[in-house]
Amino acid sequence: MEYQISENMKRVKGSAIREVFKIISKPDIISFAGGIPSPDTFPVEEIKLIIQKSLTEMPALCLQYGITEGYAPLIEKVNERLKKQGTLKDGNTTIITAGGQQGIDLAAKSILNPGDTVIVEEPSFIGALNSFRAYGANLVGVPVLDDGLDLDRIEAILKEDKTVKIIYTIPTFQNPSGITMTAEKRKKLLAICKQYNVIIFEDNPYSELRFTGEPVPTIKALDEDNIVMYFGSFSKILSPGLRVGFTHGMPEIVGKMIVAKQVSDVHTAVLNQVIACEWMTNYDIDAHIEKASALYGRKCALMLSEMDKHFPKSVKYTRPEGGIFIWCTLPEGFDATGVVKAAIEKKVAFVPGPTFMTDIEKKSNCFRLNFSTMSDEKIIEGIKILAEVLEAQGA
Amino acid sequence: MEYQISENMKRVKGSAIREVFKIISKPDIISFAGGIPSPDTFPVEEIKLIIQKSLTEMPALCLQYGITEGYAPLIEKVNERLKKQGTLKDGNTTIITAGGQQGIDLAAKSILNPGDTVIVEEPSFIGALNSFRAYGANLVGVPVLDDGLDLDRIEAILKEDKTVKIIYTIPTFQNPSGITMTAEKRKKLLAICKQYNVIIFEDNPYSELRFTGEPVPTIKALDEDNIVMYFGSFSKILSPGLRVGFTHGMPEIVGKMIVAKQVSDVHTAVLNQVIACEWMTNYDIDAHIEKASALYGRKCALMLSEMDKHFPKSVKYTRPEGGIFIWCTLPEGFDATGVVKAAIEKKVAFVPGPTFMTDIEKKSNCFRLNFSTMSDEKIIEGIKILAEVLEAQGA
Numbered sequence A, B: 001m002e003y004q005i006s007e008n009m010k011r012v013k014g015s016a017i018r019e020v021f022k023i024i025s026k027p028d029i030i031s032f033a034g035g036i037p038s039p040d041t042f043p044v045e046e047i048k049l050i051i052q053k054s055l056t057e058m059p060a061l062c063l064q065y066g067i068t069e070g071y072a073p074l075i076e077k078v079n080e081r082l083k084k085q086g087t088l089k090d091g092n093t094t095i096i097t098a099g100g101q102q103g104i105d106l107a108a109k110s111i112l113n114p115g116d117t118v119i120v121e122e123p124s125f126i127g128a129l130n131s132f133r134a135y136g137a138n139l140v141g142v143p144v145l146d147d148g149l150d151l152d153r154i155e156a157i158l159k160e161d162k163t164v165k166i167i168y169t170i171p172t173f174q175n176p177s178g179i180t181m182t183a184e185k186r187k188k189l190l191a192i193c194k195q196y197n198v199i200i201f202e203d204n205p206y207s208e209l210r211f212t213g214e215p216v217p218t219i220k221a222l223d224e225d226n227i228v229m230y231f232g233s234f235s236k237i238l239s240p241g242l243r244v245g246f247t248h249g250m251p252e253i254v255g256k257m258i259v260a261k262q263v264s265d266v267h268t269a270v271l272n273q274v275i276a277c278e279w280m281t282n283y284d285i286d287a288h289i290e291k292a293s294a295l296y297g298r299k300c301a302l303m304l305s306e307m308d309k310h311f312p313k314s315v316k317y318t319r320p321e322g323g324i325f326i327w328c329t330l331p332e333g334f335d336a337t338g339v340v341k342a343a344i345e346k347k348v349a350f351v352p353g354p355t356f357m358t359d360i361e362k363k364s365n366c367f368r369l370n371f372s373t374m375s376d377e378k379i380i381e382g383i384k385i386l387a388e389v390l391e392a393q394g395a
Helices: A016-024 A044-057 A057-062 A070-083 A100-111 A126-133 A151-160 A183-196 A250-264 A270-282 A284-312 A337-343 A376-392 B016-024 B044-059 B059-063 B074-082 B102-111 B126-133 B152-158 B183-198 B251-262 B271-283 B285-310 B335-346 B376-392
Strands: A093-097 A117-122 A137-147 A164-169 A199-203 A226-232 A245-249 A325-329 A368-369 B093-097 B117-122 B137-146 B165-169 B198-203 B228-233 B245-249 B325-329 B367-369
Touching: A044 A057, A044 A126, A044 B044, A057 B044, A057 B137, A070 A093, A070 A226, A070 A245, A070 A270, A093 A100, A093 A250, A093 B059, A100 A126, A100 A164, A100 A199, A100 A245, A117 A126, A126 A137, A126 B251, A137 A151, A137 B367, A151 A164, A151 A183, A151 A245, A164 B251, A226 B137, A270 B059, A270 B271, A284 A325, A284 B117, A337 A368, A337 A376, A337 B044, B016 B117, B044 B059, B044 B271, B059 B271, B074 B093, B074 B245, B074 B271, B074 B367, B093 B102, B093 B251, B102 B126, B102 B198, B102 B228, B102 B245, B102 B251, B126 B137, B126 B165, B126 B251, B137 B152, B137 B165, B152 B165, B152 B183, B165 B183, B183 B198, B245 B251, B285 B325, B285 B376, B335 B367, B335 B376
Parallel strands: A117 A137, A117 A164, A164 A199, A199 A226, B117 B137, B117 B165, B165 B198, B198 B228
Antiparallel strands: A093 A245, A226 A245, A325 A368, B093 B245, B228 B245, B325 B367
């Protein structure tokens, strides 16, 4: 028997991060590779109490089939919070998804035909990039500057390429760069997208994890023309293992996402939606998020100060105001993949640049460091080792 | 702003069952419309105990990101059970999915190109049909006879149509017909698919709910040539709201499903996988399933005996040996949708035939009755009312 794989799926390779993960599962590795929250932030006792109460008071609701759109009280709570943040838009709809990623995937499925172009930040999040690839999209990368996407480059592309359907951005504490797009750029991006009839996918899993600086409005908050599909998540503020996220956007597209979700996982697990809903209803989630952000702020400051002390001066890196990532750039011509290999020999792991690029075969002089999960001791030790590796490699 | 919907998703409409559900949410309706298990079968206390124990002993595992393939101890437990049932095949792989439906969707995404043909049972399960449509497949319906798929018809199609990639079947206690394919037919179907290089999708959510007759081996159990992708689910034996299922099949295809799942929901919620795993490990799930099956057997027998007593003799119906559905056929020329409308006026709901057909616009003289969720009193009352409606309609 010969098995034929679909043309679209042939184009998608598994994430290289997964390969790194196989190496870093060994206990003596210091890993700056993950993109995961600290388990110290999980409100375990609260979740236990919520589950006992919910399974006692409404077991059939928690365990029976639910509706595809999502558990209505959770949608209400999410909308309340979006409203407080300025992100809720009249006439737009919210759907609960199995994590933020599923929202991106369902929206891409609802919009994209093979051959359509998606403009993505370069570097960007491989999960979203692969989702677009799996619907046959061509990806065009646009550099992320210190203040966000290079808008001149975007305008130049849109003038030439009439197949662009979507611009995908993580505007706040971007994965992997940690960079935040300025409010001014957000407004300009909206104006450009309005002119060229292009939808913005705003992927925003990190913005609540701000530990310094002033909040910037979401692009959706500035959207007066129904241009933005907004993707949110409970993964970084509550728990990623529960797989609960949401999409807020135009009903024409959310309506198709509901149909697409109905034939995928039917609905997000009800018990998990109830947990998120009860947590938002009965606990001080702002205090919880503040505590988590403070933890990440402390770890980020520690990592940066160790890097300042030990890294060769030729290595440049971002100084994020939130999120969980720092992005490092080696001098031109350096191959970050070689550095990663040398560092793994010394038991320090992180993710090389090509993983985040539209062309994953191309060499990159960049790499991503995560600061959310390692202990202070391991951050200090790991950065010292990494500095030695960088020096030994001639950086 | 104008929104363009992808060509593939334009072809998919929401399930008409959902529309029926909106009507039947009123409390005074007697509903034979659902396809859902009885909440009386949910092991609520066991699930509460499992969650308390798991969140106490391994909170970070339950709440942190997991791997896309699934929680390894659950995969092991599922494989053990598949082995006991004869369904496990050497060299095949198991992936945990968010319900059985997601397995079908990911496998379809991994295989289908627009224009490929999928042969489906007629009638069949709309969720799977819409999943195939969403990847651009053409559906060709083949009648379900009293002993399963019409194989002569399948051979005739395969001789003519070289674009057939998949045959989709629910061979045991089929949704919606309740019919089970004989072992002999299963073997013959395998031989035909081997000859024509076509993959079988065996969707098997109901087979454990047998209340009479002798078990029939799964098609996968008879598969010596790696032809069958097997889709299983915890929805009908544990809880559908938890969204846990699995796929067992050829690694070439499961490997691509893993990539597709990684860019969809990343992984099935870990806590939910732990619940399924611990339930299989620490409880007598065979006794649990036997009790659920006995309940459904009693309800099915009651509904059939009431139908025997009250239905006009012109109405034919299946007598299933398991599962949760009975399929009714009115005399030629009758329009079941009209009967459903008349019955809803009398506060009895069920699903008309077109919902289960490849051409949902075509009239059908068939309808589906579900017997798993209504009380005995409501079954007796509802069937009596339905019989009156059928008589009034001239059946």
